[in-house]
Amino acid sequence: MVEGKQENALPHEARTLVYLDDATEPLLSHRPPVRFELDTSRLEDGDHRLRVEAYDSTGQKGVRTIPFTVRNGPGIAVDGVRDNDVLEGKIPILINAYGGTGETHWEPSRAETPAPIPTWAWVLFIAIVAFGAFYGVRLWRPPPDFATTPTYGPLALELPQSAGLPATAGHNAVPAALPAGAAGGDAALGASVYDSHCVSCHQANGQGLAGVFPPLAGNPAVTDTDPATHIEVVLNGLQGKAIAGVHYASPMPPWADQLSDAQIAAVINHERSNWGNHAPTVTAQDVARLRAAK
Ligand code: HEC
Structure with missing residues (x-):
């Protein structure tokens, strides 16, 4: 202060000095206002x-x-x-560097640091794929032409159960729209005839009741490529025949008077394509021929 007072006496020139960092020599010394260019390319990257x-x-x-x-x-x-992380053991670290000011050619792909895919992305991906698969399987219905083939036969079994639902109920519309006698309709008809006329003895699983009613699964007449015996038994009934060495006391009732050719053909085809059976199917005409032959 005292010194300042002394200097006060002397004529002074206003002055501006600029220092960089801890330098003792000023970068420049000039009368204000000062205009200058700071060349940062001479400086090291970082704080100054x-x-x-x-x-x-x-x-x-x-x-x-x-x-x-x-x-x-x-x-x-x-x-x-990351900043101030607490680390232990060995840590995999990935470093990418891109886009210096000095580079004239800019390659955007280099800015994409190849970081690992985060776990939540995998979880989301798997969830979406799983839902897609579930949805696809849920809605898949075989085309009507193939609905009764051995591959899709069991699926066709679902049809009669849903037949009571309104026709607008999704997949139901397909069999409902089929002309009577078309493959899909046959499967539905066959299952319903079986359920109303045969299931009490031969059972829903086609296994019958041991010693009382014969199984139709694997039954020689049912799996025979020549369907004549199968058709005749259903038309005319059966009594006293040993099936696979087993004698059945009760008779198999005849159905010719109760069921139409189409119903008999359908129930026969139902038996020929269920419970593991894969025998050739028959038509209503085949049944009519044997009915007339009697
Ligand atoms: C009242 C019980 C009963 C009902 C209902 C019944 N079956 Fe049978 N079925 C039998 C008996 C018992 C036999 C065995 C008769 C024998 O071996 O003499 C048999 C045998 C059969 C066989 C085997 C024939 C063979 O040669 O091996 C077929 C196929 C068959 N039934 C189909 C049907 C069909 C289709 C229906 C429904 C339309 C039906 N059954 C309804 C009792 C029944």
């Missing part, structure tokens, strides 16, 4: 500061410090460690 000292004509000193950061080098992306 400009210190400005200014003196007025009375010799009073003002100081101002401006911190700043230089970044001329490439950007740096780091995966695997």
Whole structure:
């Protein structure tokens, strides 16, 4: 202060000095206003500061410090460690650097740091695929032409159960729209005839009741490629025949008077394509021929 008072007596020139970081030599010293260019490319990337000292004509000193950061080098992306993480053991770390100021050719793909796919992305992906598979399987219905083939036969079994639902109920519309006697209709008819006329003895699983009613699953007449015996038994009934070495006390009733040719053909085909049976199917005409032959 005392010194300042003394200098006060002398004529002073206003002056501005600019220092970079901790330098003792000023970057420049000039009368205000000062206009200059700071070349950051000479500076190392990182934190720096400009210190400005200014003196007025009375010799009073003002100081101002401006911190700043230089970044001329490439950007740096780091995966695997973050600021102030607490680390243990071996840590896989991935580092990518891209886009320095000095580079004239900019390659965007280099900015894509190949970080591993996060777990939640996998979980989401698997969930979506699983739902898609579930949805596809749920809604899959065999085309009507193939609905009664051995591959899809068991699926066709579902049809009679849903037949009572309104025709607007999705897959139901397909068999409902079929002309009578078409393959899909046959499967539905066959299952319903079986359920109303045969199931009490031969059972829903086609296994019959041991020693009382014969199984139709694997039954020689049912699996025979020549369907004549099968048709005749259903038309005319059967009594006293040993099937696979077993004698059945009760008779198999005749159905010719109760069931139409189409119903008999359908129930025969139902038996020929269920419970593991894969025998050739018959038509209503085949039944009519044997009915007339009697
Ligand atoms: C009242 C019980 C009963 C009902 C209902 C019945 N069956 Fe039978 N079925 C039998 C008996 C018992 C036999 C064995 C007769 C024998 O071996 O003499 C038999 C045998 C059969 C056989 C085997 C014939 C053979 O040569 O091996 C077929 C196929 C068959 N039934 C189809 C049907 C069909 C189709 C219906 C429904 C339309 C039906 N059954 C309804 C009691 C029944």
